[in-house]
Amino acid sequence: MSSSSKSQPSAPVYKVPGLDPEEMDRVADQTFQRYSSSSVKRNGKGVAVVWFRNDLRVLDNEALYKAWVSSREVLAVYCVDPRLFGSTHYFGFPKTGALRAQFLIECLADLKKNLMKRGLNLLIQHGKPEEILPSLAKVFGAHTVYAQKETCSEELNVERLVRKGLQRVVLPSSSAQSSGPSSTNNPKLQLLWGTTMYHIDDLPFDTLSLPDVYTQFRKSIEAKCAVRGCIKLPASLGPPPSIGDWGCVPSLDQFGLQSPNVSKGMKFVGGESAALGRVNEYFWKKDLLRIYKHTRNGMLGPDYSTKFSPWLASGSLSPRFIDEEVKRYEKERQANDSTYWVLFELIWRDYFRFLSAKYGNSLFHLGGPRNVEHRWSQDKILFESWRDGRTGYPLIDANMKELSTTGFMSNRGRQIVCSFLVRDMGIDWRMGAEWFETCLLDYDPCSNYGNWTYGAGVGNDPREDRYFSIPKQARTYDPEGEYVVYWLPQLESLTKEERNFPGRAYMKQVVPLKFGNTSRHQNQDKALAARGTNFGGRQTKGQRR
Numbered sequence: 001m002s003s004s005s006k007s008q009p010s011a012p013v014y015k016v017p018g019l020d021p022e023e024m025d026r027v028a029d030q031t032f033q034r035y036s037s038s039s040v041k042r043n044g045k046g047v048a049v050v051w052f053r054n055d056l057r058v059l060d061n062e063a064l065y066k067a068w069v070s071s072r073e074v075l076a077v078y079c080v081d082p083r084l085f086g087s088t089h090y091f092g093f094p095k096t097g098a099l100r101a102q103f104l105i106e107c108l109a110d111l112k113k114n115l116m117k118r119g120l121n122l123l124i125q126h127g128k129p130e131e132i133l134p135s136l137a138k139v140f141g142a143h144t145v146y147a148q149k150e151t152c153s154e155e156l157n158v159e160r161l162v163r164k165g166l167q168r169v170v171l172p173s174s175s176a177q178s179s180g181p182s183s184t185n186n187p188k189l190q191l192l193w194g195t196t197m198y199h200i201d202d203l204p205f206d207t208l209s210l211p212d213v214y215t216q217f218r219k220s221i222e223a224k225c226a227v228r229g230c231i232k233l234p235a236s237l238g239p240p241p242s243i244g245d246w247g248c249v250p251s252l253d254q255f256g257l258q259s260p261n262v263s264k265g266m267k268f269v270g271g272e273s274a275a276l277g278r279v280n281e282y283f284w285k286k287d288l289l290r291i292y293k294h295t296r297n298g299m300l301g302p303d304y305s306t307k308f309s310p311w312l313a314s315g316s317l318s319p320r321f322i323d324e325e326v327k328r329y330e331k332e333r334q335a336n337d338s339t340y341w342v343l344f345e346l347i348w349r350d351y352f353r354f355l356s357a358k359y360g361n362s363l364f365h366l367g368g369p370r371n372v373e374h375r376w377s378q379d380k381i382l383f384e385s386w387r388d389g390r391t392g393y394p395l396i397d398a399n400m401k402e403l404s405t406t407g408f409m410s411n412r413g414r415q416i417v418c419s420f421l422v423r424d425m426g427i428d429w430r431m432g433a434e435w436f437e438t439c440l441l442d443y444d445p446c447s448n449y450g451n452w453t454y455g456a457g458v459g460n461d462p463r464e465d466r467y468f469s470i471p472k473q474a475r476t477y478d479p480e481g482e483y484v485v486y487w488l489p490q491l492e493s494l495t496k497e498e499r500n501f502p503g504r505a506y507m508k509q510v511v512p513l514k515f516g517n518t519s520r521h522q523n524q525d526k527a528l529a530a531r532g533t534n535f536g537g538r539q540t541k542g543q544r545r
């Protein structure tokens with residue numbers, strides 16, 4: 001069947017959140033009001049810099065809070081670091097694809113707007129933080145640069161260089177924050193924990209002795225720690241230092257990228273206002289939180305899951321705010337397994353973040369944290385058929401097309417395409433992880449490489465090793481072929497049952513499935529899985545969730 005055999009009605013594009021800009025601003029303003037406090041007092045002096053990184057928000061931002069409390073003027077800065085627009089480490093894909101770059105631009109524009117509403121501004125500078133921040137600290141006599149702490153080596157390296165750069169700046173003694181004989185007059189770098197729902201200082205164990213098994217980790221933190229409340233700030237944070245040119249929000253051509261056209265699927269709106277809008281829409285307006293656990297394995301449209309991840313990854317949304325909203329919903333509407341399950345999933349996110357602190361760079365290495373030896377292929381043609389959605393398996397191809405068109409893929413889809421690349425194709429999992437790094441709006445090194453090492457069977461938890469059978473996944477999660485037909489309209493003329501199993505009516509399959517791909521093979525598939533038989537000598541344990 002040829003893809004052009006029939007003219008297709010154009011598929012809908014879903015804006016996420018589906019609110020108009022005025023409604024988004026109204027929700028954001030109301031939320032800011034609820035989280036404003038006039039009782040917080042400022043007792044500092046001079047200028048403090050807040051260096052925004054992956055914490056592009058005003059609400060519940062400890063770096064911003066500390067900068068405000070410790071100063072008379074806050075200089076808010078974002079550095080557009082050219083390294084973010086280089087290449088991925090091993091395979092040289094674009095480090096940030098156009099869709100995420102566009103999302104970042106929208107986050108910056110919104111952050112600037114929200115800071116201005118509070119009497120501040122955002123200085124946007126192009127260059128390396130280790131060059132920009134020391135020079136700003138010197139010009140403004142800033143006593144401290146506050147920023148959110150990261151855990152992966154690329155970001156840790158930048159932190160180290162910024163600290164070194166600041167040590168070379170000598171301030172006049174009147175600018176120094178501390179006094180006393182031992183104080184030096186260099187601006188300090190103060191890094192604050194802020195990415196997770198549970199605070200690192202509240203964990204019942206040291207990160208180096210973090211439990212390797214997720215369930216142990218979750219049970220332990222649920223029993224022994226509480227999520228901290230969101231940090232409140234006064235409504236007005238000004239004045240900012242006097243600056244003639246605050247710099248413009250960058251455009252895509254400044255990154256050498258072309259404007260992406262989201263012609264199908266979901267178009268996510270970047271920024272904190274959109275993030276708060278989405279929480280409001282998903283929890284309160286559409287009342288979807290009450291059924292989340294039963295819909296979360298879907299693949300099509302904005303409503304089967306929260307879609308919070310792009311804003312969480314850029315830091316436009318605080319996980320502690322989500323926790324507080326879940327608790328508020330449970331009080332005002334209802335508490336059930338679905339309301340809890342959003343928090344359960346956020347604990348996965350915490351877990352991967354803390355694991356990166358425990359396992360360091362091994363998360364990015366071929367053998368993963370367990371240093372598993374295995375022969376992987378780097379077959380370019382096979383990889384490209386996966387990347388471009390030309391494998392001959394509609395479920396894989398539809399998911400890969402969604403990823404490259406929108407920058408998003410469901411959790412179900414990610415697990416399926418990961419298993420297919422790694423287990424059916426036998427391709428080096430890092431190729432898949434780096435392609436995800438390029439494309440995902442919600443790219444986060446810890447969640448991405450953590451999930452890939454898991455899926456590839458090289459993760460820290462040896463019990464969690466899974467093979468996803470494509471026919472079984474298709475029958476369970478896309479029984480009527482609705483998802484595949486959305487992304488592959490050439491399948492529309494087939495019956496619902498045929499859409500995921502089109503045979504010759506679609507393209508040739510580039511590889512056979514490890515455990516067969518017809519119903520005839522299903523029993524064999526189960527039998528093999530039950531015996532733990534798998535390629536590469538790893539154990540098959542069924543699926544996680």
Ligand SMILES: Cc1cc2nc3c(=O)[nH]c(=O)nc-3n(C[C@H](O)[C@H](O)[C@H](O)COP(=O)(O)OP(=O)(O)OC[C@H]3O[C@@H](n4cnc5c(N)ncnc54)[C@H](O)[C@@H]3O)c2cc1C
Pocket residue numbers: 296305306307308309310312313342345346348349350352409410411412414415418436440442443444445447448449451452455
């Ligand atoms: C191979 C692979 C790569 C992935 N890469 C990323 C990534 O780079 N960034 C990212 O944020 N997530 C990643 N995930 C996890 C998950 O797929 C996404 O977080 C989820 O699909 C986002 O959609 P949502 O916000 O609607 O999720 P929901 O189902 O609504 O879940 C709520 C939140 O819980 C967190 N969460 C849910 N599942 C996971 C998980 N398995 N691991 C970590 N956090 C989770 C996310 O923050 C998510 O926003 C990856 C999963 C796989 C299998």
Ligand SMILES: Nc1ncnc2c1ncn2[C@@H]1O[C@H](COP(=O)(O)OP(=O)(O)OP(=O)(O)O)[C@@H](O)[C@H]1O
Pocket residue numbers: 088089152153154155361364365437445
């Ligand atoms: N934020 C990040 N996003 C993606 N990859 C990251 C991030 N931080 C660190 N890495 C990866 O961690 C690895 C660290 O490489 P580095 O050279 O620093 O140490 P290494 O342990 O000697 O690794 P290698 O021997 O593979 O070069 C690289 O693969 C790098 O891309």
